[in-house]
Amino acid sequence: MAEVLVLVDHVDGEVKKVTTELLTAARRIGEPSAVWVGEASDSGTAKLAEYGAQKVYTAPAELNDYVVAPTAELLAKLAQDTGAAAVLVSATAQNKEVAGRTAVKLGSGVLTDVVDVSADLVTEHSIFGGATVTKAKVRSGAAVVAVRPNSVPAEPQPGEAAVEAVDVEVSEAARGARVVERVAQEQGERPELTEAAIVVSGGRGVGSDDFTVVEQLADALGAAVGASRAAVDAGWYPNQFQVGQTGKTVSPNLYIALGISGAIQHRAGMQTSKNIVAVNKDPEAPIFEIADFGVVGDLHTVAPQLTEEIGKR
Ligand code: FAD
Numbered sequence: 001m002a003e004v005l006v007l008v009d010h011v012d013g014e015v016k017k018v019t020t021e022l023l024t025a026a027r028r029i030g031e032p033s034a035v036w037v038g039e040a041s042d043s044g045t046a047k048l049a050e051y052g053a054q055k056v057y058t059a060p061a062e063l064n065d066y067v068v069a070p071t072a073e074l075l076a077k078l079a080q081d082t083g084a085a086a087v088l089v090s091a092t093a094q095n096k097e098v099a100g101r102t103a104v105k106l107g108s109g110v111l112t113d114v115v116d117v118s119a120d121l122v123t124e125h126s127i128f129g130g131a132t133v134t135k136a137k138v139r140s141g142a143a144v145v146a147v148r149p150n151s152v153p154a155e156p157q158p159g160e161a162a163v164e165a166v167d168v169e170v171s172e173a174a175r176g177a178r179v180v181e182r183v184a185q186e187q188g189e190r191p192e193l194t195e196a197a198i199v200v201s202g203g204r205g206v207g208s209d210d211f212t213v214v215e216q217l218a219d220a221l222g223a224a225v226g227a228s229r230a231a232v233d234a235g236w237y238p239n240q241f242q243v244g245q246t247g248k249t250v251s252p253n254l255y256i257a258l259g260i261s262g263a264i265q266h267r268a269g270m271q272t273s274k275n276i277v278a279v280n281k282d283p284e285a286p287i288f289e290i291a292d293f294g295v296v297g298d299l300h301t302v303a304p305q306l307t308e309e310i311g312k313r
Contacts, residue, residue, distance in 0.1 A: 002030040002085035003055075005078055007071070007098065008048065009090050013041030015048060017195050018090040020154035022147055023051035027157060028119045030085045035078060037063045037071055040163060049161035051154065056163045062170060068094060069174035072101035077168055079106055079142045086121060091146040091249065092194070099146045108141025115151040115251065115272050126272050131264070133272075148272065149194050150251040185240050193224045193241060198254045199270070201226035201243055202236075205259015205280065205299055209236040213303045214258055220310040226250065226270075228260045244269035258299040262287025279303065 004026040009016040019034070026032035034053040036044070038061035045056050057078060063070040075087050075098065087102055089095040096112050103110035115133065116124040122137050123145055137143070193199065200223045202214035211225065218225045227237035229244055243250055245268040255273035260266060262278070262285055270276070271290060278291040279299045288294045295302050 003033045003082045004030040005057075005075060005082070005084045005087045006032055006034050006053070007075060007087070007089040007095065008034050008036045008040075008044070008056075009092075009095075010036065010038075010041075010044055013044050015044045016090075016192075017154065018147075018149040020047070020051040020156075021149065021152045022088045022090065023048065023053055024154050024157075025117050025147060025152045026086070026088055027052045028117070029121060033057060033082070033084075034161070035059070035075060037061070037074065045161055045163060050156050050158050052157040052159060053161045054159065056161050057166045058163060059166050059168055063168070065179055066170060066175055067177040067179060068097050069101060069176065070168075070170045071098050072105060073171060073174050074166065074168050075102045075144075076105035078166060084142050086143045086145060088117075088145050088147055091148045096146050099144045103141075103144040106141050106144065108144060109138035110144045110146070111136055111138065112146040113249070114145050114147045117145060117147065117152070121145075131267070131271070148249060148251045150197070150253070151272065186238075190218065191222070191224045193226055193243070193248050194250055196224035196250070197252050198223035198256075199226050199243070199250050199252045199273070200224075200256045200258065201228065201260060201270070202231055202258045202299075203228035203260030203266075204230040204234070206231060206236065207259075207300075209234070211237055213300055217256065217258075217303045217307045217310075220307045221254075221256075223254075223256075224250075224252075228263075228266050257287050257291075258303055260287055261285050262290065 006022045033055040034048045114123045114125040200218040226243040232242045245265040251272045253274045256277045276291045277293045278287040279295045283296045
């Protein structure tokens, strides 16, 4: 069975949830091997093995000192050496660039914003800003596939993972852009936006920079907070929480839109959510076209009632 390489997303030695989802998808296709840039932690390796990784390739941490290009070189080299059937990465902005560069080096093809992948590598992916889902397949070489977080439910398949160090030189060409500083985003107690199972987002309808009504509902649900670009542009909520075409792409089990009209650019970032609940005082708001449940009403009345009800359970 051919290997399937999975690029590990990790923070402080902990494997992110999306990687366990990618490993689950990889098991459908072949034998999953994890690729960890830097020194793999014991707990991280154990987590990878729990989700079926049979090998963990570790690459020199120096690769992280440069932007994107060395990781693509690493993945391409490994894919060539192992004859991998596919390379799976999470569909973050950075990893989509890694995916594109890897596919160019392999002379194969790249599929981004994938929301499902089958055993024979037919992918479903979200295109035209999330307006349509299509099926596609890479026809030559190892498919490079960027999968959206929360698209494939992670299922454990415990086993053993052999750790293997990979010797890879960062080429002169890949040294073009260097990371000079990393600034951790203020996350607080809430889950990370792109990984959260539930997201509560506020839009212009919130009416001011007081997002308490959104945050209280999010906290009652253990959710992440998101915002529309209108709210971000108004300076009501920080930029890193923007959902949409020019913000983050989320695909949670539940997305609650409070006072968001549902512009195509916003939909692009949340349309693949499993369940969408919209609260909007305009019954004609386009968000209701894609909502599974809609409440026509003032969010400042509806959201606190919801928060209170959830608090009682
Ligand atoms: P509005 O469209 O103004 O909608 C506010 C809604 O709140 C209305 O439907 C109103 O009925 C409702 N409302 C008002 N008061 C209440 C209340 N008290 N209770 C309940 N409902 C209420 N947008 C994004 O979100 N993300 C992006 O990444 C993004 N990228 C873009 C990229 C480009 C190139 C362009 C051109 C635009 C982009 N936009 C993006 C902007 C997008 O087109 C919309 O302008 C934006 O999404 C609107 O945000 P909104 O829904 O919060 O505001």
